[in-house]
Structure formats: C-alpha cells, structure tokens
Amino acid sequence: MKIEAIKRAEAIDVSILIGGKAGDGVLFTGNILARLLKRYGWWAVTYRDFPSNIRGEGTQYVIRASLEPIENCREGVDIFLAFDCEAIKKHAPRLNKGALLLCDGADAAILPTSVSSEVVAIAFPLRQPAKEKFGKELYKNMMAIGALSYLLGLEVNPLEDIVRELFFEKKGEAVVETNLKAVYLGYELGQKLIPKNKRWFLPRFTDNRRMILMGDEAVALGALAAGCRFFAAYPICPASEIWQWLAPRIKDFGGVVVQVEDELAALNMAIGAAYAGARAMTATSGPGASLMMEAFSLAGMIETPVVIAHVQRVGPSTGLPTKTQQGDLLQWIFGAHGEFPRIVLAPGSIEECFTFTVSAFNLAEKLQGPVVILLDLDLGQNLRTTHFPLAQDWIIDRGKLLSADEVAKNKEYKRYLITEDGISPRTFPGISGGIHLVESVEHGENGLRSEDPEIRKKMMEKRMRKLLSIAPNLIPPIIFGPPEAEIAVIGVGSTKGPILEALKFLREEGIQAKFFQVRTLWPFPTREVSEFLQGTRQLVIVENNYTGQLLTLLQSQVCFSPNLKVEGLRKYLPDNFTPEEIYRGLKQLCQ
Amino acid sequence: MPIKSDLAKRNKDLFSRQPPTWCPGCGLYGILEALKRAAVSLELEPAEIVVVTGIGCHGRFPNYFLSYGFHGLHGRVVPVASGIKMVNPKLKVIGISGDGDAYSIGLNHLLHAARRNSNILIIVPNNRVFALTQGQASPTSPRGFVSISTPFGTVETPLDGLKLALGAGATFIARGFSGEVDHLVSLFKAGLSHSGFALIDVLSPCITYNKINTYDWYKKRIEILPSTEEVANDKEQAWRWLNREDRFVLGILYMEVRDSFEQLILSDSKRAIAHLELHPEKEKVFRLMEKFI
Numbered sequence: 001m002k003i004e005a006i007k008r009a010e011a012i013d014v015s016i017l018i019g020g021k022a023g024d025g026v027l028f029t030g031n032i033l034a035r036l037l038k039r040y041g042w043w044a045v046t047y048r049d050f051p052s053n054i055r056g057e058g059t060q061y062v063i064r065a066s067l068e069p070i071e072n073c074r075e076g077v078d079i080f081l082a083f084d085c086e087a088i089k090k091h092a093p094r095l096n097k098g099a100l101l102l103c104d105g106a107d108a109a110i111l112p113t114s115v116s117s118e119v120v121a122i123a124f125p126l127r128q129p130a131k132e133k134f135g136k137e138l139y140k141n142m143m144a145i146g147a148l149s150y151l152l153g154l155e156v157n158p159l160e161d162i163v164r165e166l167f168f169e170k171k172g173e174a175v176v177e178t179n180l181k182a183v184y185l186g187y188e189l190g191q192k193l194i195p196k197n198k199r200w201f202l203p204r205f206t207d208n209r210r211m212i213l214m215g216d217e218a219v220a221l222g223a224l225a226a227g228c229r230f231f232a233a234y235p236i237c238p239a240s241e242i243w244q245w246l247a248p249r250i251k252d253f254g255g256v257v258v259q260v261e262d263e264l265a266a267l268n269m270a271i272g273a274a275y276a277g278a279r280a281m282t283a284t285s286g287p288g289a290s291l292m293m294e295a296f297s298l299a300g301m302i303e304t305p306v307v308i309a310h311v312q313r314v315g316p317s318t319g320l321p322t323k324t325q326q327g328d329l330l331q332w333i334f335g336a337h338g339e340f341p342r343i344v345l346a347p348g349s350i351e352e353c354f355t356f357t358v359s360a361f362n363l364a365e366k367l368q369g370p371v372v373i374l375l376d377l378d379l380g381q382n383l384r385t386t387h388f389p390l391a392q393d394w395i396i397d398r399g400k401l402l403s404a405d406e407v408a409k410n411k412e413y414k415r416y417l418i419t420e421d422g423i424s425p426r427t428f429p430g431i432s433g434g435i436h437l438v439e440s441v442e443h444g445e446n447g448l449r450s451e452d453p454e455i456r457k458k459m460m461e462k463r464m465r466k467l468l469s470i471a472p473n474l475i476p477p478i479i480f481g482p483p484e485a486e487i488a489v490i491g492v493g494s495t496k497g498p499i500l501e502a503l504k505f506l507r508e509e510g511i512q513a514k515f516f517q518v519r520t521l522w523p524f525p526t527r528e529v530s531e532f533l534q535g536t537r538q539l540v541i542v543e544n545n546y547t548g549q550l551l552t553l554l555q556s557q558v559c560f561s562p563n564l565k566v567e568g569l570r571k572y573l574p575d576n577f578t579p580e581e582i583y584r585g586l587k588q589l590c591q
Numbered sequence: 592m593p594i595k596s597d598l599a600k601r602n603k604d605l606f607s608r609q610p611p612t613w614c615p616g617c618g619l620y621g622i623l624e625a626l627k628r629a630a631v632s633l634e635l636e637p638a639e640i641v642v643v644t645g646i647g648c649h650g651r652f653p654n655y656f657l658s659y660g661f662h663g664l665h666g667r668v669v670p671v672a673s674g675i676k677m678v679n680p681k682l683k684v685i686g687i688s689g690d691g692d693a694y695s696i697g698l699n700h701l702l703h704a705a706r707r708n709s710n711i712l713i714i715v716p717n718n719r720v721f722a723l724t725q726g727q728a729s730p731t732s733p734r735g736f737v738s739i740s741t742p743f744g745t746v747e748t749p750l751d752g753l754k755l756a757l758g759a760g761a762t763f764i765a766r767g768f769s770g771e772v773d774h775l776v777s778l779f780k781a782g783l784s785h786s787g788f789a790l791i792d793v794l795s796p797c798i799t800y801n802k803i804n805t806y807d808w809y810k811k812r813i814e815i816l817p818s819t820e821e822v823a824n825d826k827e828q829a830w831r832w833l834n835r836e837d838r839f840v841l842g843i844l845y846m847e848v849r850d851s852f853e854q855l856i857l858s859d860s861k862r863a864i865a866h867l868e869l870h871p872e873k874e875k876v877f878r879l880m881e882k883f884i
C-alpha cells in the first residue's frame with residue numbers, strides 16, 4: 001500500500017479544487033492547505049477565481065502541489081471538494097480519470113452526466129456536523145482541511161502548527177483548541193467515508209528553506225528591502241495586498257503608509273515625499289492608473305524618482321475587478337501626455353517581484369524619474385512557493401545625490417544642470433545652498449520657466465538622454481531553451497510559468513522551442529529580441545489580452561525578417577493561460 | 592538645519608528670487624509682500640521653506656519668492672505639500688493654490704487634508720476667476736458673473752472654501768485681503784505658527800479678468816476683526832462670521848489645538864523620514880521573509 005502510494009506520489013503533481021460560494025471560506029481553506037503542502041516539502045501554488053462581491057457567487061480555488069518547482073496550476077483536477085452542487089456542475093468536466101469528488105450537503109446522486117464514470121463521488125457532510133458539534137457552520141472549513149489531510153495521507157502536526165500560528169496570537173488558546181477539534185473531526189470523518197484505495201500518501205520532505213507567498217507580498221517585501229519609507233495609496237483590487245502587508249510593518253523601518261482620498265493624491269503625495277528625499281511608492285490597478293497619468297508625466301518633467309506598482313485586472317472600465325488580464329501593457333509606456341523617460345519592469349515570478357521592486361527604486365533614483373512595476377492579478381494574488389530568501393543580497397543605489405557638504409561647496413546649485421549623461425545631481429529641501437525650484441513648466445538649468453526654443457531643445461535632449469545612460473543597469477531578458485529551436489515564444493509577466501511548462505510538454509514529444517521572457521517592458525529590449533529571432537522561422541507571442549499589445553509593441557520596436565512567421569496566442573477570458581492551452585495553441589499554430 | 596543668515600540681511604529681500612511679472616496692481620503682489628514679511632518676522636530661512644503651487648497666475652509664486660519651490664499640477668498642491676511635510680516635518684510647507692486650483696479641480700484634497708489636520712499652510716489667492724486661462728468663471732465667482740465661459744452670467748451659487756474646510760475639520764481658518772497687507776502679515780504669521788491644517792483664503796483682485804470684485808468693491812465690504820492674537824475655539828461664532836451676507840469678515844475665524852496628522856501617524860515626528868540612512872537591513876528583511884516559511 002505504502003509503496004504503491006509513493007509511486008503514485010512520484011508521478012504527481014496533485015491538483016485539488018475547492019469550490020463553493022463567496023463567503024464559504026474557500027480562500028481560507030485553500031490557503032491553509034497550500035501552506036500545509038509547502039511545509040510538507042512540496043512546491044505548492046494556488047489559483048484563485050473569485051467574484052467581486054463578498055457573498056453569494058461561485059468561487060473556486062485550486063491548489064497544485066508538485067515535487068518539482070512549479071509556477072502555475074493545471075487544467076485537470078484530482079481531488080474536488082465541493083461545498084455545494086452548483087460548483088460540481090461548473091467544474092466536473094475538469095476532473096481527471098480516477099479523481100475523487102467530495103460533496104457537502106448533497107447526495108452523490110446529483111452528479112451531472114458530464115462527470116466521467118471513472119470519478120468516484122461521495123457525499124461528505126461538513127456543514128451539518130460543524131453546526132451540531134461547534135454551533136457554527138464556519139468550522140466546516142477546518143473539518144474540510146482535516147478530511148483532506150487524511151485523504152492526502154498527511155501527518156497532522158504541521159497542520160497543528162499552522163492552526164496555532166493563525167489563531168493563537170489573535171484569538172487565544174481556546175480558539176486554537178476548537179479549531180483543532182474541528183480538524184480532527186474532519187479527519188475522522190475522512191477515515192469513515194473515504195474509500196481506502198482513493199487515498200494518497202504524500203511523502204514528507206524536510207525543506208524549510210522555502211517560502212509561500214503572493215507576488216503582492218513579494219513586492220511589499222522588496223519595497224522595504226529597497227528602503228521605501230513612504231507609501232500612499234487608495235484601495236483597489238488586486239493591489240491592496242501590497243499596502244496591507246506593508247502597513248503594519250513599515251513603522252519598524254521608520255516609515256509610514258497613508259490611505260489617501262484618491263489616486264491623484266496617492267501619486268502626487270508620493271512625488272512630494274520623493275522630492276523631499278524619501279524613497280516613495282504607490283500601488284494601484286487599471287482604473288487608478290488612468291487617474292495617475294497626469295502625475296506620472298509630472299514626475300518625468302520635474303525629474304523626481306517615484307515607484308508605481310500596477311497590478312493589472314480585467315478592463316475596460318470597472319471590468320472584472322477580481323480577475324486577471326494583461327490589458328494594460330502599454331498604458332505606462334504610451335500613456336500620459338508628452339514625452340519623458342520612463343521605465344516599466346514586468347516580473348514573471350515571486351522572486352522577480354522582490355528583486356525587480358528593489359531594482360525599481362534604484363533605477364528610479366538613477367534615472368530621477370518614474371518607474372513602474374507591472375504585475376497582473378494572477379501573479380499578484382496567487383500563492384507560489386519559492387526559495388528562501390527571495391534574494392541573498394541586494395544594494396541600495398541612490399544615484400547622483402549630493403551630500404549637504406557637497407551642496408555647500410556648489411557656488412550656484414542648478415537642479416537641472418546639463419550633463420553628459422543627462423543626469424543632474426540632486427538635493428533635497430532643507431539644505432542651505434541647495435535652494436531650487438522644481439518646475440512642471442519647461443525650464444532652464446536653474447529650474448526657472450523658459451520658453452526659449454534652444455533651452456527647450458536642450459532640456460528635452462537632456463531628459464531623454466538619461467534613459468540611454470542608465471541602459472546598462474536595466475534588467476535584461478532571460479532566454480530559455482536551445483537557440484536553434486524552430487519555435488520561438490515571447491511573453492511577459494505571469495505567462496512565464498505556463499509557457500515554460502508548455503515547452504516541457506513539447507520537449508517530451510521531441511519538439512524544441514525557446515522562450516524569451518521580456519523583463520524590462522520599457523525601454524524595450526530591441527537588440528536582444530532581434531538576436532533571439534535570428535534564424536527563427538516561427539514566432540508566437542503569448543499574452544492575456546484581446547488586441548495583442550505585446551505584439552504591437554514588438555512590431556513597433558523590432559524589424560521582423562520577411563521569412564519569420566509571426567502568430568499571436570491570446571486569451572482574454574478572465575484567467576491566465578494553463579500550460580495545456582499554450583501547448584495546444586503552439587502545436588496548432590506551428591504545425 | 593539650514594544655517595541662519597546674517598541678521599543684518601534679514602529683510603524681505605532675503606526671500607526675493609526675481610521681480611514679479613504679474614499685471615501691475617494684481618492682488619498677488621500683496622500676498623507675496625505679506626508672505627516675505629511674515630517669513631522675516633518669524634526668522635525663517637529660505638532653505639527651510641517649501642512653497643508648492645498649482646497652475647494659474649498664482650502658480651508663479653516660487654519664481655518670485657525665494658525658497659525651495661515646487662510648481663506642480665493644477666489642483667494637486669495639497670497632496671504634494673502633505674507628502675513633503677510627512678517625510679520632513681521640520682520644513683515649513685506652504686501651499687499656494689488658486690480658487691480654481693483649490694476649490695474646483697483640487698477640492699477633494701483640501702477637505703481631506705483638513706480632516707487629517709495635515710500640518711501645512713494653504714493660502715488661496717481667491718480672485719474669483721480662472722485668470723491664467725483668460726477669465727472663465729470659477730467656483731467662487733459671484734452669481735451672475737459674466738465671462739468668456741459664461742456669457743449669460745453664472746447661475747451657480749458661489750462656494751466658500753472656508754466653510755467647507757471648517758465643516759471638514761480644519762483647525763485654522765482665516766480670511767484676508769490683498770489690499771490689507773499688514774493684516775495679511777499677521778494672518779500668515781499665525782498660520783505658519785499653527786500646528787495642523789491652516790487655510791487662509793485671501794480676497795485678491797484680478798484687475799484684468801474680474802471687473803466686479805475690485806479693491807474698491809472690497810474696501811466697502813470688509814470688516815477686520817480687532818485682534819488676531821487670541822482666537823476662541825468657537826465654531827458657532829465662526830459660522831456666524833462666515834454667514835454674514837453684508838460683510839467679508841477678515842481675521843482668524845477659527846483656531847483649535849489638535850494633534851496634527853504627522854504627530855499622530857509618524858512613529859517619530861521629530862526624525863525626518865527623508866533623512867533616514869538607507870541600508871538593505873538584510874537581517875530584518877530576512878526575518879520578515881521567514882514568516883512565509
């Protein structure tokens with residue numbers, strides 16, 4: 001039995017789906033399970049699909065665990081825990097052969113015909129016993145975790161630790177005890193109801209050198225590590241987690257988080273703080289980004305470093321606030337009036353969320369201008385397992401910053417001094433001898449407004465030159481796969497995981513493909529893409545939007561050879577690609 | 592801290608950058624003069640002051656007033672000023688925001704800064720017109736105001752920013768008049784010394800685009816409160832003054848002592864965030880990462 005189970009474990013990858021309605025505690029249950037699997041030494045990732053209201057509509061949460069590093073969930077599901085029958089109707093087609101379905105509150109008889117006969121379905125009462133034993137339906141979630149632990153063959157002690165960490169500090173020992181009782185009750189019910197041959201026995205590995213967290217949290221960690229000490233924002237899904245994580249912790253670093261009246265205030269306030277000398281940041285999503293455009297341009301003109309994290313959700317307009325999309329790829333590149341140097345970084349993993357955020361602050365101060373970290377909901381809000389620590393080392397580079405003594409030595413300080421690299425040494429208010437004016441109107445070296453065409457020309461060139469000067473410091477792209485591969489794929493952000501897994505599927509069939517991960521979206525890595533495409537016949541751009549924004553960007557920045565067949569693989573359904581979808585898409589496009 | 596300048600040189604020229612080029616007779620001259628005198632009298636240094644302005648004729652203020660200056664966007668004076676103050680509470684942060692800037696496009700910020708009690712001084716040169724854009728009606732234009740944007744006269748009721756600020760929780764509101772510079776100096780000194788949000792609305796004639804609210808027109812309609820030294824924390828009285836229809840009551844209309852936003856929100860309001868030495872603080876960050884294990 002045990003040996004067979006381990007064999008099965010080696011073959012997996014196990015995917016667990018929890019389905020129910022918003023308000024059922026699906027997220028809570030799934031999060032604990034994901035953390036538990038991580039503590040078990042597995043690589044766990046989650047996929048959340050939530051409605052934007054707090055209660056009532058269908059929600060699903062997938063947890064995938066694997067012995068190999070993974071970045072994303074898959075289509076198929078091995079274990080399905082349904083809190084209601086509607087969830088079953090919706091997700092039954094995803095069940096793998098031999099899958100197990102546990103359904104609360106209903107007979108297994110309600111299984112729709114779309115469920116394969118190879119799926120074992122059992123009624124698994126949760127709400128009712130929870131109510132009877134503990135007086136509250138809520139405890140069904142802990143019971144579910146107990147039942148799933150039995151089903152997966154997990155020992156209970158790591159779970160006990162997690163329950164304690166979750167409840168002890170805030171709620172005390174009594175609450176811990178009740179929750180543990182619920183876990184055990186679920187476990188016992190599992191023993192009674194789950195067929196023995198359907199059990200899994202996931203082996204336990206001791207690996208505590210891994211963490212599990214969301215991209216938003218990694219961005220927040222990166223901000224603290226980079227010395228961000230001022231954060232102003234207006235609540236918006238899916239960026240609020242950055243701020244919520246920072247809010248209770250930034251004080252320990254001497255910093256402050258402010259909830260402001262709107263996004264206009266958020267960015268303008270961050271710019272004010274940055275001008276006065278702090279490393280400052282804001283975070284938002286599409287609607288807030290639209291409101292920030294004017295101030296974005298201001299930061300470019302007055303040459304103030306500021307960092308903006310944008311976690312994309314589905315648009316246009318309010319769109320689907322809790323669903324993922326890459327529909328704002330061009331917003332910060334071509335949005336905002338006028339021309340000014342700007343940088344847009346696009347992390348594709350949790351580690352990159354951290355390291356790119358640190359880089360964003362360094363780049364902003366070197367450039368003396370705005371830098372955007374562009375994520376999407378899939379990367380921002382789903383949990384992923386990654387190595388501890390997120391980086392071994394990092395630096396803080398504040399660019400051309402004058403000390404008070406250096407300022408004092410200046411005979412006449414010029415904020416916008418014209419230099420070879422375009423970057424003018426900076427100082428902050430409060431320092432004698434450094435008095436200057438930052439001016440949103442076109443200005444001369446001393447910051448005073450000017451409409452002289454010669455000055456305009458020089459200043460424009462000075463500002464734009466900065467981007468060239470810091471080019472060597474930009475984050476380079478990464479190329480995966482053999483250079484001679486026939487199929488070339490380009491993608492950005494959260495499609496990285498599914499693209500790499502799709503390439504693995506292809507490799508298993510003997511098809512070679514290579515992948516160019518765009519990591520600095522702007523300035524665009526034109527030279528690197530051109531080199532990557534040399535000798536390639538077949539290019540597929542994978543992106544989560546309708547119009548092919550990444551393709552549009554490529555077409556404007558790279559000269560394609562006439563022999564190159566260029567295709568777009570796009571998805572504008574409100575979820576990220578699965579690796580299976582990309583695999584199928586690539587096979588179809590590259591026949 | 593900035594080095595104190597030579598006492599002998601402590602006259603208002605200490606704060607002069609360039610000669611102003613506003614229309615001769617513009618109310619902004621009185622405001623500029625008064626602010627320089629207030630700064631001299633409070634023994635402030637140019638390097639410890641930041642003047643933030645919006646877009647409008649008032650926006651040119653930092654071109655003429657010598658200190659650190661930030662000429663930003665139309666309507667965003669208040670958030671910029673708050674951001675500066677929060678990271679360096681030692682600075683005197685003064686926002687100069689027109690009636691269009693503060694009460695139209697930027698009104699939201701004004702009310703929230705009042706609510707927070709951000710420790711900044713906002714001066715509104717209220718010329719009751721959009722001057723820089725050549726004379727459209729503003730939210731404070733008198734009813735019936737004929738302008739290029741309102742050829743048949745405005746039909747809206749003008750708003751009073753001081754009433755809004757008082758309602759939103761401002762701890763210092765005052766009204767002045769560009770034609771009464773000595774009085775303005777006393778208001779500015781009080782506003783600069785106030786710990787918390789201070790809004791000073793200055794009736795300020797635009798001789799080019801507002802032919803109604805002229806110096807003479809105001810002179811007949813102002814009433815200056817006797818003392819600006821002691822002001823009761825009396826909201827009822829403030830409302831009565833603000834509601835006077837026959838007169839513009841000039842002076843500090845309301846003042847209250849309440850902890851400022853910075854005092855409440857900063858872990859150490861004496862130490863400037865802007866002056867923190869930044870290090871990777873690896874050990875601390877690693878400890879936070881460990882929580883995700």
Ligand SMILES: Cc1ncc(C[n+]2csc(CCOP(=O)(O)OP(=O)(O)O)c2C)c(N)n1
Pocket residue numbers: 645646647648649650665688689690691692693716718720721722723724729
């Ligand atoms: C977002 C934006 N909208 C419009 C303008 C055009 N604009 C410049 S100044 C101004 C009105 C200024 O009025 P006020 O704030 O009263 O300043 P004043 O010129 O009277 O001092 C407007 C509408 C702008 N600069 N920015």
Ligand code: SF4
Pocket residue numbers: 613614616617618619648718722723796797798799800
């Ligand atoms: S247009 Fe009006 S506000 Fe502007 S400078 Fe002239 S008088 Fe002053």
Ligand SMILES: [Mg+2]
Pocket residue numbers: 647689690691716717718719720721722729
């Ligand atoms: Mg005006």
